[in-house]
Amino acid sequence: MDRIRLGISSCLLGERVRYDGGHKLDTFLRDTLGRYVEYIPVCPEVECGLGVPREAMRLIAAPSGSRLVTIRGGIDHTEKMLAWARAKVAALEKMDLCGFIFKSGSPSSGMERVKVYGPKGIPVKNGFGLFAGVFMQHFPLLPVEDEGRLNDPSLRENFIERIFALADWRESVQNGKIAGAVVGYHSRNKLLILSHSPKHYQAMGRLVADSGRMDASDLKQQYENLLMEALRVKATPAKHANVLQHMLGYFKDQLAPDEKQELLEIIASHRQGILPLIVPITLLQHYVRRFNQPYLKQQTYVNPHPLELKLRNHV
Ligand code: SF4
Numbered sequence: 001m002d003r004i005r006l007g008i009s010s011c012l013l014g015e016r017v018r019y020d021g022g023h024k025l026d027t028f029l030r031d032t033l034g035r036y037v038e039y040i041p042v043c044p045e046v047e048c049g050l051g052v053p054r055e056a057m058r059l060i061a062a063p064s065g066s067r068l069v070t071i072r073g074g075i076d077h078t079e080k081m082l083a084w085a086r087a088k089v090a091a092l093e094k095m096d097l098c099g100f101i102f103k104s105g106s107p108s109s110g111m112e113r114v115k116v117y118g119p120k121g122i123p124v125k126n127g128f129g130l131f132a133g134v135f136m137q138h139f140p141l142l143p144v145e146d147e148g149r150l151n152d153p154s155l156r157e158n159f160i161e162r163i164f165a166l167a168d169w170r171e172s173v174q175n176g177k178i179a180g181a182v183v184g185y186h187s188r189n190k191l192l193i194l195s196h197s198p199k200h201y202q203a204m205g206r207l208v209a210d211s212g213r214m215d216a217s218d219l220k221q222q223y224e225n226l227l228m229e230a231l232r233v234k235a236t237p238a239k240h241a242n243v244l245q246h247m248l249g250y251f252k253d254q255l256a257p258d259e260k261q262e263l264l265e266i267i268a269s270h271r272q273g274i275l276p277l278i279v280p281i282t283l284l285q286h287y288v289r290r291f292n293q294p295y296l297k298q299q300t301y302v303n304p305h306p307l308e309l310k311l312r313n314h315v
Pocket residue numbers: 009010011012017018019042043044045046103106108109
């Protein structure tokens with residue numbers, strides 16, 4: 001797979017672009033995830049022409065939507081920021097981004113729960129940064145997260161799984177016949193999709209069954225939309241248990257009763273939060289190799305992102 005392109009708030013990579021000349025380096029993002037992705041850094045406040053250092057800003061509630069205003073001088077930068085943001089998202093369309101990691105809490109870059117100050121100066125955490133808002137409206141299905149939410153192991157695993165799945169999808173459909181590519185991609189990703197959303201799994205199965213009769217670009221768009229919607233639904237221990245038991249079914253004639261019992265107990269322990277997901281997955285991978293199970297061998301569910309990221313050690 002080509003390197004995955006991700007947009008990111010520049011200060012998270014250690015760039016000194018904050019209003020006071022500082023940064024908000026996140027070492028996991030720069031040093032660990034950074035080994036697998038190509039970052040496209042974006043600092044809305046610097047890129048729209050506000051410079052470093054600059055006066056700190058905040059969002060002020062207004063009937064037409066939040067305004068981006070400097071705290072001491074009261075200068076309103078809303079129009080300047082929005083004009084720049086609209087041009088920036090159009091430029092980013094050509095970058096083939098698989099997602100964006102925003103800086104939490106920022107009146108320009110925060111994706112949710114950003115403080116919006118009311119007339120009495122009391123903040124309510126219900127806003128989003130102006131650039132982040134324009135970005136999410138322009139790319140509604142693209143995976144987005146902020147560095148704060150990515151400290152949650154299940155949100156981190158989910159986000160990284162989504163960007164790898166999207167990059168794989170784009171690579172699968174970039175050349176050749178779309179219908180064949182969709183069938184191939186779907187068959188490799190069935191269990192991954194099932195672990196997130198049985199409802200989308202059914203709908204995508206029906207779409208794939210119809211793929212030979214559909215217009216190629218409609219098929220591609222509809223499948224991509226369903227894929228991104230499906231993977232946005234949180235995978236839970238109960239849904240994982242369903243998929244893991246389904247996988248166990250492939251070995252029902254090959255495993256001894258005590259081996260089956262052991263696997264069932266490990267799956268139950270994961271479901272109860274006693275063992276991380278990596279434990280049942282590792283044992284199943286062992287059986288996939290031992291019995292050379294061709295369908296399970298190709299499933300991205302057993303290996304959706306690099307093992308070195310240790311994402312399934314904590315979910
Ligand atoms: S939060 Fe956004 S606007 Fe603020 S310094 Fe970081 S990248 Fe720039």
